[in-house]
Amino acid sequence: MTFRVPGLRAKLQSLTSPIYRGGLFRKYITLFVITICVALILNGVFGIWLFYNEQRQSIIRIQSSQVQSAAEKIAQFANGIEVELDWTINLPWSPDMLDDLRFDAQRLFRQVPAITELIQLDSTGREQLRLSRTAMDTVGSQKDFSDDPLFIAALTDKVHYGPVYYREESEPFMILAMAGRRRDAGVLLAEINLKPIWNIVSQLDARQHGQAYVVDAQGRLIAHRDISLVLRKTDFSHLAQVKLARGDAYAAMPQVAEGEDIQSRPVLAAYARIEPLRWLAFVELPKSEAYAPLYRSLFLSLIPLAAGFLVAVISGLLLTLRMIDPIEKLRASAIRIGGGDLNHRISIKTRDGIVGRGVQQHGRTTPGIVFNA
Amino acid sequence: MPITGIAFFRRLHELGWEEGRTVAIEYRWAEGRNERIAEIAAEFVRLDVKVIVTTGDAVLAIKQVTTVIPIVFQIATDPVGMGLVASLARPGGNVTGLSIQSIDLAGKRLEFLRHVLPDLRRLAIMGNVGYPASVEEMGQAQAAARTLGVEVAMAEIRRAEDIVPAFEALRGRADALYVCSDTVTNNNRVQIATLALAAHLPTTSGHQIYVTAGCLMSYGANVLDMYRRAAELVDKILRGVKPAAIPVEQPTTFDLVLNLITAKKLGITVPRMLLARANEVIE
Numbered sequence: 001m002t003f004r005v006p007g008l009r010a011k012l013q014s015l016t017s018p019i020y021r022g023g024l025f026r027k028y029i030t031l032f033v034i035t036i037c038v039a040l041i042l043n044g045v046f047g048i049w050l051f052y053n054e055q056r057q058s059i060i061r062i063q064s065s066q067v068q069s070a071a072e073k074i075a076q077f078a079n080g081i082e083v084e085l086d087w088t089i090n091l092p093w094s095p096d097m098l099d100d101l102r103f104d105a106q107r108l109f110r111q112v113p114a115i116t117e118l119i120q121l122d123s124t125g126r127e128q129l130r131l132s133r134t135a136m137d138t139v140g141s142q143k144d145f146s147d148d149p150l151f152i153a154a155l156t157d158k159v160h161y162g163p164v165y166y167r168e169e170s171e172p173f174m175i176l177a178m179a180g181r182r183r184d185a186g187v188l189l190a191e192i193n194l195k196p197i198w199n200i201v202s203q204l205d206a207r208q209h210g211q212a213y214v215v216d217a218q219g220r221l222i223a224h225r226d227i228s229l230v231l232r233k234t235d236f237s238h239l240a241q242v243k244l245a246r247g248d249a250y251a252a253m254p255q256v257a258e259g260e261d262i263q264s265r266p267v268l269a270a271y272a273r274i275e276p277l278r279w280l281a282f283v284e285l286p287k288s289e290a291y292a293p294l295y296r297s298l299f300l301s302l303i304p305l306a307a308g309f310l311v312a313v314i315s316g317l318l319l320t321l322r323m324i325d326p327i328e329k330l331r332a333s334a335i336r337i338g339g340g341d342l343n344h345r346i347s348i349k350t351r352d353g354i355v356g357r358g359v360q361q362h363g364r365t366t367p368g369i370v371f372n373a
Numbered sequence: 374m375p376i377t378g379i380a381f382f383r384r385l386h387e388l389g390w391e392e393g394r395t396v397a398i399e400y401r402w403a404e405g406r407n408e409r410i411a412e413i414a415a416e417f418v419r420l421d422v423k424v425i426v427t428t429g430d431a432v433l434a435i436k437q438v439t440t441v442i443p444i445v446f447q448i449a450t451d452p453v454g455m456g457l458v459a460s461l462a463r464p465g466g467n468v469t470g471l472s473i474q475s476i477d478l479a480g481k482r483l484e485f486l487r488h489v490l491p492d493l494r495r496l497a498i499m500g501n502v503g504y505p506a507s508v509e510e511m512g513q514a515q516a517a518a519r520t521l522g523v524e525v526a527m528a529e530i531r532r533a534e535d536i537v538p539a540f541e542a543l544r545g546r547a548d549a550l551y552v553c554s555d556t557v558t559n560n561n562r563v564q565i566a567t568l569a570l571a572a573h574l575p576t577t578s579g580h581q582i583y584v585t586a587g588c589l590m591s592y593g594a595n596v597l598d599m600y601r602r603a604a605e606l607v608d609k610i611l612r613g614v615k616p617a618a619i620p621v622e623q624p625t626t627f628d629l630v631l632n633l634i635t636a637k638k639l640g641i642t643v644p645r646m647l648l649a650r651a652n653e654v655i656e
Contacts, residue, residue, distance in 0.1 A: 106650040113626055133627055136480040136517065170462040171623055195625050231620035232462045 025320055032316035033309070040308040044301045051297055059290050063270035063283045064254035066204065070212050071254075071272040071281040073200045074223075077114075078176070078277055082159060084112050085178050085190055092184040093122045098129065098139065105131045116173070117191035123184045125151045145189075150177040154187045161277050164194065164216040170231045171195060172222050197223040198230065210285035211261070215242060217278040229262075236262070241269035245280045248273075261286065375559070376582060380597040381426075381447065384604035390611065407434055414438035424610045426603065430506060432457045432468055439467070443616040446470030447603040448596065450506040452621055461621045469606060469616040471599045472623055478579060479510060479551070480517035482592050485629065486549055486577045487521065488647050489589070489636075497543045497574065499528035499565070500553030510553040510579075533561050540568045552578040552588070562586040566635075575639055581630040584655060589635045594624035628652040 088104040091097060105118050109131075120129040125146030130138040145151045153160035154177035162175040172194040179187045197214060201223040204212045214223040219237025221230050236242050241259035245251055251273040261267045266287040271280050336344045374382075382392075390396040399420060401413040414435040417425055425435060425442055429449020433456065436444065444467055452458045452472045459465035461472065487493050498514045500507035511527065518525045526546045528539040543550075550569050552558055558565060559582065566587030569576040576583070579593035606619055629647070632655040636643050648654065 103646050103649065106646050110650050110652065132481075134476050134478055134481060136484050136520070168461050168623075170460075170620055193625055227622070228614075228618060228620050231622065 025324060028320050028323075029313070029316045032319070033312045036312035037305075037309055040305050044305055048294075048298055048301060052291075052294055055291065055294050059268060059285065060256045060270065063210065063256065063268065063285060064272075066210075066212070067270040067272045067281050067283040068254045070201065070204050070214070070283065071274045073204075074197060074214060074274050074279070074281060075277070077197060077200060078161070078274075081112055081114065081176060081190065081192060082178065084108055085176065085188055089178055089180045089185055089188045092180070092182060093120065093128060093186040095128075095140075101129060102131065102137070109133055114193050114196045115190050116193050117189075119145075119189040120186060121145050121151060121189065122186040125187070128186070145187075150175055150189060151187050153177060154179040155183070159276070163218075164220065164222060166233050169233060172230060194222055195227075195230075198225075198227050201225060204283075210283055210289070212281070212283050214274070214279055214281050217246070219243075219246060222279065234262070241267070241271065241282065241284070242280070245271040245273075245282070251280065258287075377447070377596055377600045381600040381604050384601040385607060388604065388608040390608065396611070403431060410434040411438060418442065424607055426607060429455065429457065429470070429472075430504070432470075436466075436468060441467060443610045444468045444470075445603055445606050445610065445616070447600050448473065449621075450509065458621055461623070463617070464619065464621055465617050467616050469619040469621055471603055471606075472621045473594055473599075476594065476623070477513050478593055478627070479513035480520065482551065482577045482579065483514065483517045483521060483523070485590060485592055485647060486551075486575065488644050489641055490549055490575060493521075493523055493548055495524045495526060495547045495549075497526045497528050497547035497550045498553070499530065499539060499550060499558070501531060501555045501557045502529045503531045504555040504557070507553040507555045507558075514551050514553070530557065532557060533564075536561055536564060536568070540572055543574075544572065547574060550574040550576040552576060552583060554578055554580045554583070562588070570635065570638060573639060575635075575641060581628060581653065584630045584632045584653075587632065587635055589632055589639065589641070591628075591630045593627060595626040595628050598626055599624055631655065 085108070088101065088108060101120060108115060108118065116134070117130070117132045119127055119131075122128050125144060125148070127141045127143040127145060128139070130141065150160060150162050158179050160177045162177060164172050164174050167173050174192050174194055176190045176192055177187055178190070179185070201212045201214060202225050211225060213221060213225075213236070215236050216222050219235065219239075219242045221234045221236050224230050224234075237246070239259055239262070241257040244257045244259070245255070248255060248271075251271060252275060254270050254272040256268060256270045259267055259269050261284055267284045268287060268290050269282050269284045271282045273279070274281055333344055385396075386392075392398050399417070399422065401416070403409040403413055410431045411434050414425070415438055417435075418439050422442060425439075425444045427435065427444065427446055429446045429452060432444055432446050432449065432452075436457070446452070446457065446468070447470060449455070449457060449470060449472050452468075452470065453460060457468050457470075483496070496514075496518050498511050498518075500511040502508055502511075515525050515527075526543060528543055528550075530536055530539050552562075552565060558578075559580070562583050563586045566576065566583065570587060576588040576590075578584075578588060578591050580596060581591045581593070584591045602622060609619060610616060629651045630653045631643060631647065631651045633643065634655060
């Protein structure tokens with residue numbers, strides 16, 4: 001459809017005429033612009049909503065798989081130590097196996113750098129052998145561990161992970177207690193340095209923008225890319241996502257929560273429980289980063305909206321001008337006919353069906369008017 | 374450059390700090406003299422350096438000159454006790470680094486030595502008595518020997534020229550040698566290893582560079598790891614992190630290193646148990 005606008009300037013000047021100043025023109029153009037813009041906005045909003053959901057789902061998917069992989073790797077770290085310890089504790093404890101045990105322990109120290117100390121307790125909970133990475137070995141101290149919660153828990157659960165503690169108020173450690181398959185094998189206590197978990201978390205971080213970290217059952221930080229936070233014994237238990245995760249019975253499967261990181265930035269946090277340690281792994285992404293593609297696409301969708309608005313205004317203006325012209329002529333003729341000049345000839349050049357028809361209908365009731373529409 | 378320095382600079386390079394291009398490095402050598410340390414520190418303040426890297430024993434002297442320029446110590450025996458930092462977790466001032474605090478390995482070294490020499494009766498302990506950390510280690514080794522019922526002969530030195538007379542004085546008084554590492558002994562480790570072999574003294578220490586020089590064995594924190602880690606702390610500081618916010622770290626890896634060539638020369642059989650434990654074996 002093409003618009004021919006002869007004498008546009010004159011027409012624009014005539015916009016000051018009563019009909020243009022009146023409500024019809026304004027109503028017509030407003031309606032036109034609103035119709036087009038509503039369509040554009042609805043389309044834009046729907047598109048953004050779809051994209052937002054898609055983006056959110058994809059972030060959740062990625063974070064969930066990352067947190068699951070982190071949880072599995074840390075569980076593997078613990079499991080690896082369990083496996084190594086298992087074969088040193090499969091025989092009943094007796095003094096004549098001291099040398100065998102010592103030999104196994106040397107191998108264990110070599111194999112698992114995270115183990116810092118090993119204590120062999122007999123079935124009554126008396127210390128028979130203490131081997132350390134840093135101190136001299138002690139044989140047969142008979143120190144009583146029978147009331148120690150670790151010894152008791154190991155006898156009932158076979159494998160028990162003790163609480164995390166911080167040496168010199170800084171480096172995180174934990175004791176793994178393992179009972180032999182037979183009760184007379186006693187219990188082996190292994191002190192484990194948790195700093196190596198830092199490597200697992202850092203490797204995970206290298207492949208993503210977000211932050212991975214691990215907290216213990218109390219919500220205290222055990223591993224984080226920024227090891228300084230760990231060595232300062234940072235408490236994460238006040239974070240909303242940590243609170244939520246600690247209370248979540250189904251956290252064995254990765255879940256996603258919204259919260260704030262320790263710098264109080266809003267984040268999307270995926271978490272998963274690390275069994276059997278009862279720790280929690282988190283992968284956190286600041287919302288600003290997570291939704292950056294969304295904001296970009298939001299901004300981009302504003303461009304067609306603005307362009308659409310402009311086109312709507314211009315085409316509305318032109319259409320209205322074309323429509324107002326015949327109406328204006330009709331109005332002038334009507335005044336002349338009303339004044340008694342029945343030979344007056346109305347000349348309207350238009351291909352617009354509506355105006356043409358309207359004029360024809362008008363002509364039918366007013367003989368003497370000649371149309372050339 | 375010592376091997377520790379190479380480890381440090383290599384890690385720094387890996388982190389994007391290339392000397393002459395992204396970072397300028399000023400090297401100074403204090404020759405083990407405290408007044409020289411203060412002079413160097415004053416010069417560094419004039420140069421307005423961004424960070425000073427040193428070992429633990431020089432930190433106090435530097436701290437007296439500046440409380441603003443960050444100081445990283447690559448290794449310190451007792452940073453809290455010496456007053457270098459307020460605590461390991463929160464150093465507080467302008468100093469941070471790596472600590473071997475509360476890790477007394479002298480007993481462990483003697484224990485390993487006894488696996489090789491079950492009949493060990495007399496032990497010689499050599500160290501620089503002008504260096505406080507060595508004096509402390511000599512005391513620890515002496516205490517450990519007493520626990521094991523081993524007699525001790527002290528070989529006190531202060532400079533390189535004291536080493537030969539010290540070995541002469543030990544003749545016939547010891548079955549093995551424990552060397553406390555410091556700059557003087559480190560720099561003369563080849564001479565120490567040669568003299569020890571000639572005197573038929575199996576030698577242990579805390580530093581694997583002695584084993585590569587020909588001593589029998591060493592057990593200690595992986596010092597190269599610590600120097601690499603120190604480079605990472607320097608990287609953090611150059612990128613704007615305040616030293617007060619960087620906790621002092623402790624080593625996590627301890628290596629047993631054996632020299633089987635030396636064992637053979639000494640006519641010693643290294644037991645299976647030690648071979649199973651060794652992180653590195655020189656054959």
